[in-house]
Structures are given as C-alpha cells and as structure tokens.
Amino acid sequence: MNEPILITSRDNPLLKRLRLLSQDSMAYRKQGQVWLEGDHLCRAMLARGQRPTTAVFTERGWSDAADAMRVACEHRVLVSESLMAGVSGLESPAGMGFLWDLPTRPAPDPAASTVVLDRLQDAGNVGSILRSAAAMGFGQVLALKGTAGLWSPKVLRAGMGAHFALRLVEGLTLDDLRPLAVPMLVTSSHRGEFLHRSELPWPCAWVMGHEGQGVRPELEAMASRSVRITQPGGEESLNVAAAAAICLHASAAARALPL
Structure with a gap:
C-alpha cells in the first residue's frame, strides 16, 4: 500500500469539502458524503463492515493510529495540525478522520422495531x-x-x-x-x-x-x-x-x- 499523500494547501479541494461537511449541517445531503472525525466514530464505522473513501491524518495522528485505521482505505492523506483544525468541527481537533460515502437511501422496513x-x-x-x-x-x-x-x-x-x-x-x-x-x-x-x-x-x-x-x-x-x-x-x-x-x-x- 502506498504512503499517504501530503496536503499542504488549505485551498485543496478535499479540505474545502471537509470544511463544508463539518460546518454546514445539511451539506451531506448535497454531497452524498459525511465527515467522521475522531477515532471513536471511525472505529464504529469499521466495526459495522463499512469502509471510508478517504482517510485523513495529522502527522501525529498517523503515528498514533492503529493498523486498522491506517489500512482502512487506499486513499490516505496527511495534513498539518493547523490544516486539520481548519476543517474540524471540534474544540480540540482530532488527529484523524474518515470521509465516507452515504449509502443509497433505504426504504422503511414495515416489520422492523x-x-x-x-x-x-x-x-x-x-x-x-x-x-x-x-x-x-x-x-x-x-x-x-x-x-x-x-x-x-x-x-x-x-x-x-x-x-x-x-x-x-x-x-x-x-x-x-x-x-x-x-x-x-x-x-x-x-x-x-x-x-x-x-x-x-x-x-x-x-x-x-x-x-x-x-x-x-x-x-x-x-x-x-x-x-x-x-x-x-x-x-x-x-x-x-x-x-x-x-x-x-x-x-x-x-x-x-x-x-
């Protein structure tokens, strides 16, 4: 598997999309994607058999990440702490996050709890x-x-x-x-x-x-x-x-x- 790609510009299209998804509560409906920030949400997604399209790490986040996080998808990028803070919706930005494609909207199951x-x-x-x-x-x-x-x-x-x-x-x-x-x-x-x-x-x-x-x-x-x-x-x-x-x-x- 290739090494993560380094992103250094805040105007990078991926970072622009992440900022939109983290700051606009309805952006996911137009984009068809969600930004999952932090280890807990990312682990929960992987535990249910889902896979991200892109994994984003800070340098420290990459060094601290479990192997399952590092190999969760092919497209992985590294950003600085300041760039991660610019897209984060958290007071203390996480060291990693996943970009995930929303599945096709399911039909309601009439018999489900x-x-x-x-x-x-x-x-x-x-x-x-x-x-x-x-x-x-x-x-x-x-x-x-x-x-x-x-x-x-x-x-x-x-x-x-x-x-x-x-x-x-x-x-x-x-x-x-x-x-x-x-x-x-x-x-x-x-x-x-x-x-x-x-x-x-x-x-x-x-x-x-x-x-x-x-x-x-x-x-x-x-x-x-x-x-x-x-x-x-x-x-x-x-x-x-x-x-x-x-x-x-x-x-x-x-x-x-x-x-």
Whole structure:
C-alpha cells in the first residue's frame, strides 16, 4: 500500500469539502458524503463492515493510529495540525478522520422495531435517541420532515457511532408511515396508560415528538396506544431524549422477560 499523500494547501479541494461537511449541517445531503472525525466514530464505522473513501491524518495522528485505521482505505492523506483544525468541527481537533460515502437511501422496513422522530429540532436529542435505539435493540429510525438532519455533524457526534447499527430514513411524511406493520406507540406527558403498567408489544414503533409541541395530533391518531411516564416529582414533562431512553428500555426489558 502506498504512503499517504501530503496536503499542504488549505485551498485543496478535499479540505474545502471537509470544511463544508463539518460546518454546514445539511451539506451531506448535497454531497452524498459525511465527515467522521475522531477515532471513536471511525472505529464504529469499521466495526459495522463499512469502509471510508478517504482517510485523513495529522502527522501525529498517523503515528498514533492503529493498523486498522491506517489500512482502512487506499486513499490516505496527511495534513498539518493547523490544516486539520481548519476543517474540524471540534474544540480540540482530532488527529484523524474518515470521509465516507452515504449509502443509497433505504426504504422503511414495515416489520422492523422502529423509532419515529416527529420534527425533533435539537441535534443532541436526536443523536442521543439514536444511541438509545441501537442499545435497546431497535433496528430502524424514521425521521419525519422537520427533524434535524440525521447525518449532520452534531447528530453524528451525539450518536457516538450508533448510526452504523441502524436503518436510517429521513425526510418522510405521515403517509410514509402508513405501511408500518408494527403497533405504533406515542408518548404523552399527561394522558394514556402509565408505561410501568403497560404490556408492551414487540416489535413496535415508538413515536417521539417535537421538544415543545410533542407528537402532532394527526400522528397521534395513527397510533394504537398512548403511553405516559410516571413523574412523582411533579415536573411538567421530561426531555424527549430522556423519555425515549425510558420507553425504549421498557420495551427491551419486556422483550427480555421469560414467557
């Protein structure tokens, strides 16, 4: 395998693309690529059998990199610390990153255990829910139009590699959800049966709504059940990422119980 190519100009086309991908939350949709910065995200991608198109290292990053990182792809480049800082979206730039081609957008799987995101705005919430979904055995996340970009830099960082364990489909409408063949459960802060008293179906589709408005009424009408989380402390509502973690764990625990 050839030695990495040295890049010394900030105007190099590759570095221009990386700056765009790291600074524009929607650039991935036009470019068809994502920039994965840092060892953790890169390892998560490789662990799921994916390969980058380009691997970028600082000189120190190259010397510290594991062999699996160095040989992950044919096209490898070296840049200075300052050039890496210019494309980084992190306060402390990483010593390496991968440029990865997004796969063709998959069709929703009607039978999959699913999390539906209804216009969630906060990238940290979206990434956290992706982590919970992957950890609790949900294989698919469907994002309705108005939800933060699933492959945006902030969601990628918050997801901590969960993206590569999930079927992700975004930009959907309510009509796209109608073919789902699993029971749809919606969360509410003030009505529906209590989660801890519910017999939860598996597989199912949990719907998580907008941080301020909750699940829209049209989507709530499509659900087979409305569920709420007991809050003895008396708070008005829970953060949507916290609520999702509780609900998805409840499904995972119910699934694990002996028959």
